[in-house]
Amino acid sequence: MPEKRVVLANCGVIDPEDVASYIERDGFKALKKALKLPGEQVVEEIKASGLRGRGGAGFPCGLKWDLARKAQGDEKYVICNADEGEVGTFKDRYILENDPFSLVEGIAIAGHATGANKAYIYLRAEYHFLLDLLEKAIAQAKKKGFLKHLDIEIRQGAGAYVCGEESALMDSIEGKRGEVRYRPPFPPTKGLWGKPTIINNVETLMNIPRIVLKGAKWFGGMGTERSKGTKVFSVSGDVAKPGVYELVLGSSLKELVEDLALAKKVQAVQVGGATGRIIPGDMLDTPLSFETILGAGAVTVFNESRDMIDIVHRTLEFLAEESCGKCAPCREGTEAMAGILERFSKGEGLEKDITVLGELADTMMLASMCGLGQAAPIPVMDSLQHFRGAYDNRIRQS
């Protein structure tokens, strides 16, 4: 399947600093249409489209909205997660740089659909340079009268990977350490300041105006059975053309990394960032979908010259550093795994280490409080499965 620009339709086409150029391209038409409909009807349309969250977890967007809409609360919130911190991800940056208006429109529709009249955009500290552009987009939309029902405020992160996790993100907006919360309750019933809250990724919200304007049926016509629409990928690493590519879901990894990004002699590809799956080079025909591999769309390519143990070791060091520390399985597990991998990278692995890695993985996946700890063992276990020889060669001979 070729590239298809749905989410990115306006990128490089409109002037991101001028709302008029957006309006010329049917901008805010979807919002006007949505505002004429009762909120539940908008929710039903999103539900029918099959849109799933683009931030990694893939939760059905319409269902999330429905829960928040029906939840009791004098105040409700919409949060746009622009804390794109996953290693190897930069598609939200590209979107914000090129089409902030579609995002503002998506948020405005979300507010109407769920009954929220306050929205936050949580922007990562590293993207501070986008703050002015975003503020300008909001101000222009407001001036044009599109935001009468909703106040949108930008909150800036201060440098913490875990704050991309929705419960840590809410704690951060509340002014606290970005630590993960126990769940349930889930945000649609009890979120920001204990009020019903929906949290959507930038890319998820970008899809909303398209769906409202063109209909759930049009959207559902793209993709696989359980993965509708397109996905925006960030491709980096050992490729000739790193960058942002949008493909219909179900397209193969090969199309993305070899045909578009021009990778050669691929040893492995990690899909989904630091906690993503590692796919060996001989499995590039794997489709990109929620049923198979996806995450938030970070695609990092490693050619045949790379040492996979070194790569996994660095990944676990990163996760150990960014663990919020609240729960023991993640805090201790990532440290212990990084320690073992360091031994292997020096050629000093122990026979029993392989068993210990498996035991740590089981505990972390089962008992960690959030996706960071639950998914941290994935690259370790995948590399053990596909590159076991590399580990065996590094066991110390005594």
Place this chain on the structure above:
Amino acid sequence: MSKIGEGTNPQSQEKRDLLVLLERAQSRSGYLSKRTIAELAESLGLSIGEVYGVASFYSFLSIKPQGRNVIRICKSLPCYLKNAQTIIEGVRKEIGINPGETTADGRFSFELTNCIGACDKAPAMMVNDDVHGDLTPKKISKILQAYK
């Protein structure tokens, strides 16, 4: 640094504004001193521990004095694959300090950071809020000249 929270009346500051207030204090004085932390705790009715807990949690907040300009080189995988080590080495040579240190004249602090979302321009670094990508060791000197 930003307009965020500027409408907040100091008299009616709330606990929920703690992170915003810390970000503002940091942009005013470059770091969060013990005194700043204690004063904020006092005015918000929080313990010093709570404020310190937030101040020390985030990598863009600093509890020790920083240089006028902060260099953050990305050490995450996509940059590592594009030889970020040579950039780290280049900056080290250029300003004569190691990551985690500040130059004696207070002009630069030097840090390593995790993914800054510029992997399509790897290797990349931030100087203050500016992102510089497609780096080579040769480019470093010229880039840093702009930061006084």
